[in-house]
Amino acid sequence: MKNIFLEFQVSKRTRAKVDKQRKELRHQRAQSNMRVAPSKRRRRLEDDRDEENELRMDMIHTESHFNFVKMHLPSHFSDHIRQFGNIPMYSTDFGELAHKEQIKDGWRRSNKNDVERQILHSYGRQHAIRMRLLNLNSLRRRGANPGDDVLGYLDKTTSTVSTPAPRGRILKGRRDDLSDVLDFCKVFGISLDRICLELIRYSQHNLPTERRLPEEPAILQLLPVELLTQLEIPVLAFQETDVYDIHRA
């Protein structure tokens, strides 16, 4: 990698060193070439140029490095996320964009009289129209067909749109190597007494009296059990009402 980007990241200091060395070398050679016969001079000049290039590349290789800020910063990303959260949260992009969209565009659209008020109104109108468009799209996705009187329709319908019913949890990945509570204890290395105690505790705390599990260990240990390996839990996506992320445990 170092060699690929070498030409692009040679520091000013290294470049200056190379130039200085080249000048000194040329000066020395110019003096020695004065004594060489013109017929041999051309050949000698070519040799000197090759040697000069080699020296230059050697110096660049020894002097160059990747120890600069842009390459160093990514090494701190994981620590930064641990301490402060996600990086885009600290981005200034949104603020800069808002300066353009909310202020500069508003200024250009105004007639330059009472500008502050016009800028605020301009952005307020844009925002209101965007919200209306989003509402319309949302209604269309749900199968509604808004008529000509869109605004009136929106006012009537937005409050009556019901949220979709939450989806249930799904168990997957059945294992066939156990059939009852006794097998379950063996697989997980838990004592039978412990699991019976937990089953009774669960039953007493969570189930109505008439639907409780039997409390005799002899019956409990023979209850059929099916072991599964995956649980899918639908969780509403951030700021969404009908989009679910599936968490797989």
Added chain:
Amino acid sequence: MYGALRGRLLAKLVALFKIMDCSQDTVRRLAGVQMLSPVNSGRPSDIHSLVMVQLREDAREFTLVDIGTILGLAHLIPEGDRRWLVNSRIDLRTFNKIY
């Protein structure tokens, strides 16, 4: 309850299973979990503003809960022995996209 966790508690999932009550012909969907307890009553730390949870020595090794009570996965960052930070700053979808 549990400070900033607002009534939700973290647990380590040990087993998922269905158990059939033959006398009533009903099936219960249960999960065996190991409960974690919040450090400092669930108050976010002054240093990193995250809640820390720990696996207590005296906690029960195996607790049964209905799978309907499991709300979702939580992203835990190991912090020392038997202690974890609860990542509440970045959601799982974004985390998976980055890493």
